[in-house]
Amino acid sequence: MSANTPCHRSAQSSQLSNSPVTRRTTASDKKLLRCPFPYFGGKSSIVPIVNERFGEITALREPFAGSAALTLAREPVAHEALNDVNHYIVNFWRAIKSDPESVAEHAHHPVTEADLHARSTYLFRGDAVKGAQHRIAQDPEYFDPRLAGWYAWGKSCQIANAFEGVQKSKPSMRGNGVCVPVYRTQRARQLALIDWFGALAERLHNVRILYGDWQRLVSAPSSLGLFNKNSISGIFLDPPYAHSLARVQQLLGLATEISDPDRGRTDCYLCDDDKSQVDQLVADVNHWCQQSGSNPRLRIALCGYSGEHDNLVSDHSWTKHSWTTHGGWANTSKKTDTRGKENKSRETIWFSPGCVGE
Template sequence: MNSQLRSPIAYFGGKSAMVGKLLPLFPPHKYYCEPFFGGGSLFFAKQPSLIETINDRDSEVVNFFRVLRDENKFSEFYRRVNLIPYAREEYDYFRQYSSTDPIERAVAFFVVHRLSFSGLGKYGSFSFSRTRTNRGMAAAVSKYLSAIDRLPEISARLKQAQIENLDFEQCMKNVDSPDTFFFCDPPYLPKTRRSGRYNSEMTEDGHKRFLELCIRLSGKILICGYPNDLYDETLKSWTTKEWQTVCYAAARTRQTGILGKGAALKMQPRIEKVWFNYNLDYQFQVV
């Protein structure tokens, strides 16, 4: 596999830290669909499929990736973000910004998600480095500049995808086939987390509708989430795997006590679980 491409944004609930665990679980497939795209970490990390469909109910997410995909709009977007410094004032400004222009909306979306803590966007706070450095500068600034540098690659990669702004059910039904693989990372079930920070939330009834759909489709499906009885009972015939992780949205501060190596795992432990409806043709090992 070639060097993996990384998502251009940090996104609440995203799976950038789990790419190494999730990609080995992907089955062979011709067609690929992500009905809850978000930041798209797995899409950018994987090799292209014959047909790819990426979907999100959040119109700001969809607008952002559509602008990146459009050659003319991307050129102007790229020029503008290169002029924006990593600064709290910029985050505060774009956090309140409103526009109907697609390029301006995309710029605001990018800046707010790149400059916010844990990709919380307008729901978060400005992220800065206290002592951590990278490439001879603050680590936060280094990540921001690196994200800008890889935008042309992101733009090129998106040209191969169909981008939708549909309800998950319509999206999945549209592309379902025995040769389709669905990677599903829906918003965490509300009762398994402490707060709601998604622009497009999903109620428990929404999760039930999603699960009922999944057991009817003919494609291969992998679903991410926290352990819960609803998923276990509905998908009781599916294969499951789980591993220990942390809450990446928990602030690393003196107030929370989450400072230093291993502190997050000690103070904010979580279990990530996946459910999938196919057999793996090789030995699985969580790395």
């Protein structure tokens, strides 16, 4: 299948076997309802807390979808939508939703350094970048299962954004590819991936997948899922971590000058060319929360590092919940003072007054 050929739902079929494939599990198998590649800053471990604070809702929105952790972990509600500005993430979820077996075919691959470099170059520095962006933006039915499978495989071989900027002089093969339990045969592993991706497709069947700026999903009552007076919408905001906490505070009008521009620096997003744009985005999300948080029909959860959005608590009656991650790849370092190990205890979620509980 050519990566340059638009794919549509009606045109796809599995190439994993010459015989029909029978799915052995359904979306009710909770173990399969998780993103198949590691995602930096994923919130899967805090989902139970968010579900408890959201309570019964009629709509769910994830403007910064990423790994879609909350949507995948919740029971479906009437109106659900994901959005992301990363075209490869959008392509992955589109392809999973429409043709999970073909995605599984291309994601099933041994971890080899030559392929890692070749696929990284093709996806992020070749013609595929511009072509995929254009097609995803112009054709709502377009998806490419090969690019989706390669993206999932590559993200599973490298931590954070290293797959996007992999360097031949610095080999890092700590990932094991798209992981399923160890099986005796390749065919068993392929079938396990089909089960996994098929379960994701079933869960995403009625979920709308948008591509673009996050504000498109929260700009109007209809986009928020507020269709009538009984509608209650859960908004899960998981923007990038701020690069400079001091700069964010200045953008929010909480500080007149930046005495230490690197205070609270995270350096989490390796591919961000302009860190100030990330800080502006964090400030924009905070402004939206200030304006929308008092709406009793909105239950908003905003994720970030400690201190980023405390003005919502002091000035707008929000509450916050701090938690500690498992540490992920940071645990593989023998150093005790790495930024990753410091950041794992800085995770915080701020909840709007309309949320259930506290």
